[in-house]
Amino acid sequence: MQYFRSMRRSTLLLAALSASLATAAEPPGRRTYANPMDLDYRYNFEQLNEGISYRTGADPVIVRHKDAYYLFQTLADGYWRSTNLLDWRFVTPSRWPSESIVAPAVVSDGDRLVIMQSAFGPRALLQSTDPASGKIDYLTRLLPRIPSAVPPGQDLLPLPAGKTPPGPWDPDIFIDDDGRWYLYWGSSDTYPLYGIEMEKAPRGFTFRGEPKVMLALDPAKHGWERFGPDHRGMNFPNGKPVGNYMEGAWMTKVRGRYYLQYGAPGTEYNAYANGTYVGDNPLGPFEYAPYNPVAYKPGGFVQGAGHGSTFQDKYGNWWNTGTPWIGYNWTFERRIAMFPAAFADDGQMSVSARFGDFPHWMPEGKIADPESLFTGWMLLSYRKKATASSTRGEFAASRVTDENPRTFWVAGSSEPGQTLTVDLGAEKTVRAVQVNYADYQSGRFADAPDIYTAFQLQHSTDGKKWKPLAEVGDGPDRRDRPNAYLQLPEPVRLRYLRYVHGHVGAANLAISDLRVFGNAEGKPPTAPRDVAVKRDQDRRNAVVTWKAVPSAVGYNVRWGLRADRLNLSYQVFADKGTTLELRALNVDQSYVMAVEAFNETGVSGLSAARQAE
Structure with missing residues (x-):
């Protein structure tokens, strides 16, 4: 056999898209990608008691370092390198923790990559000034224990006054513009996310001050923070409800404002999502963003968008990664997804997961609208x-x-x-x-x-x-x-x-x-009609209905804070009916909702917008 041939001949042919497609006349790139990401996912044995192995990927961190991008994830025993976000090469490191790495924190300070593993106590910080080669060294062989953290095994409820759980688990390291370093962490159905400043010391780093509570879940007000398929809850075998999990801290600074992102309500099932709190300082205080969640993909082939990272490519375009769910061999069998993102002039963060598992262009320059990356290939x-x-x-x-x-x-x-x-x-x-x-x-x-x-x-x-x-x-x-x-x-x-x-x-x-x-030949479907939205007495929920479109293969139910910002969507195939119960709403927020239809030719216009007060 020979490898799949080069794409060089495709440029002019792929640019001549049909006028019926919902895409720009000139595509923003020549090559495309589709989620889940095309990686050589590694086998692991998370389910040791049954001897089952499976290919999986989770908790992705993509960091741009010098002329390349580096992708780290859970239990890979290495990482991937790419120069274009399309072609990824696995790098076997020269040094790696013996217990492997779960949900790593990775940051570039311009000269080196710094890697921190999730842990319940002090561990080494790793570094690489040549990550392309896989050469890894110690930055510090053992970080000090986080101030006020109880030792592992003593995180029983209630915590002693002034104490924090052992950690850092699910860490994130952030370097501010002034060169100061910060650590955020937390993964729990009970405890919040924490933050603390890291201070350079003669032998690596120490911590400055005491940990501060950054944010906590509020599922009574935020419908999307409820656990279970479509936020419907789950019980343990003993009948006790499964808790709502918050994890995957990630900090992004844009135009002087700090976006502390988090994953919720749990990596299992289709409703895993990313949200954000926003503040003016790296350690807060932070305010809940009313447009949450920012990354949400509960329908379609790829389901789930939570626990990832936000980064800029070399052209200045924003991206957000996440962890879609597979869940056949074990509940934590997963893959990696990457979605285009944006920050509006007024500060609103958004992630485009609409048609997020259909082909998208990889941009070759700065784009104004993430939606323009959808190819229109159905x-x-x-x-x-x-x-x-x-x-x-x-x-x-x-x-x-x-x-x-x-x-x-x-x-x-x-x-x-x-x-x-x-x-x-x-x-x-x-x-x-x-x-x-x-x-x-x-x-x-x-x-x-x-x-x-x-x-x-x-x-x-x-x-x-x-x-x-x-x-x-x-x-x-x-x-x-x-x-x-x-x-x-x-x-x-x-x-x-x-x-x-x-x-x-x-x-x-x-x-x-x-x-x-x-x-396919033909016309795109007409826009759905008779769209109705009924907000439940429990304002976290709303029922959306519409009239079937005869030629439709499926629909996207779209919603947001304004008619021109319907950033969130739920894909429903036509054979599943024309009713959707949305359970991801914020109690104190009103919404605008609309529905679009798609078939094998293209995408309809939007239905008339409906207010969900």
């Missing part, structure tokens, strides 16, 4: 007929077009030549394909030499004569691609798309979704 594969050369048990081929990463096809064997075919129903223009693998009954290790991905994609107009479409191979630069995203060098007209298996490092050949993007 999902062509939803609920389409799929057939396979072999199937194991109940894991049918039909599962690969249901837009659910927790259901998947399992082949009868993993031998080369196994096939999986999707019939789009008619000839359509295809521009990109995403192959999403699943882990079924795996027991692998991340450094095994046979963990890589190889396959061919073929296309046909009649299902009989096949032509090559794309290829991922087993050459010297081979790597694992659990969520392989392939932008085609040029648009291709096809009806049938066939996956031909080469190799997978997993224990079994299992594919959760074979997603096909492009455009």
